[in-house]
Amino acid sequence: MITFVWAEDENGVIGKDGTLPWHLPADMAFFKQVTLTGNVVMGRKTYDSIPNPPLKNRENIVLTTNQSFDAPGTIVYHSKEEILNYAKASDKPLHIIGGVSLFEMFKDEVDELYRSVIHESFEGDTFIPEIDYSQFELIEETQGVVDDKNKYPHTFQVFRRKK
Numbered sequence: 270m271i272t273f274v275w276a277e278d279e280n281g282v283i284g285k286d287g288t289l290p291w292h293l294p295a296d297m298a299f300f301k302q303v304t305l306t307g308n309v310v311m312g313r314k315t316y317d318s319i320p321n322p323p324l325k326n327r328e329n330i331v332l333t334t335n336q337s338f339d340a341p342g343t344i345v346y347h348s349k350e351e352i353l354n355y356a357k358a359s360d361k362p363l364h365i366i367g368g369v370s371l372f373e374m375f376k377d378e379v380d381e382l383y384r385s386v387i388h389e390s391f392e393g394d395t396f397i398p399e400i401d402y403s404q405f406e407l408i409e410e411t412q413g414v415v416d417d418k419n420k421y422p423h424t425f426q427v428f429r430r431k432k
């Protein structure tokens with residue numbers, strides 16, 4: 270099974286200057302909870318945005334064109350086909366965690382979407398690509414809790430591809 274896991278603001282912004290535009294620990298916790306159920310795959314720029322890579326207790330797969338790219342504790346792939354073969358051979362979900370190129374690449378294969386919506390408007394340079402939500406049904410929706418550490422209203426959503 271292939272999933273997408275991401276957070277977007279109300280305009281579809283997902284990144285700025287190689288990092289996240291917001292600080293929202295509750296979403297980091299949600300991300301961790303979801304992705305610990307399987308393994309993760311990401312583009313090289315998303316890998317570079319992780320503070321202390323790799324993400325622990327999950328296989329980390331990085332997609333790059335750089336044939337000499339080396340990141341300890343990760344699997345490095347150079348094509349969509351390699352990722353698909355990995356997903357097919359694995360009995361765990363493969364969570365695609367961005368960025369844009371990976372979300373574009375797996376639009377037709379993705380089975381579930383884990384979307385966090387942050388109800389705020391941020392400046393950004395990276396946007397979630399268009400997703401045809403008519404192909405998916407919303408199966409879960411939870412309002413996040415706003416508190417001292419989580420200042421922005423946010424909603425966690427799970428969509429499943431319609432049969």
Ligand SMILES: NC(=O)c1ccc[n+]([C@@H]2O[C@H](COP(=O)([O-])OP(=O)(O)OC[C@H]3O[C@@H](n4cnc5c(N)ncnc54)[C@H](OP(=O)(O)O)[C@@H]3O)[C@@H](O)[C@H]2O)c1
Nearest residue numbers: 275276283284287288289312313314315333334367368369
């Ligand atoms: N809000 C969220 O949930 C979320 C999630 C993920 C990322 N982000 C943000 O998004 C930004 C980074 O994402 P991004 O979209 O700019 O980049 P990205 O997709 O993470 O990485 C792009 C890189 O992936 C590699 N790549 C892409 N397509 C490939 C292909 N067909 N074959 C081989 N390699 C390929 C290339 O690496 P090489 O250049 O090494 O060849 C390319 O430069 C950051 O700001 C990050 O914080 C946000």
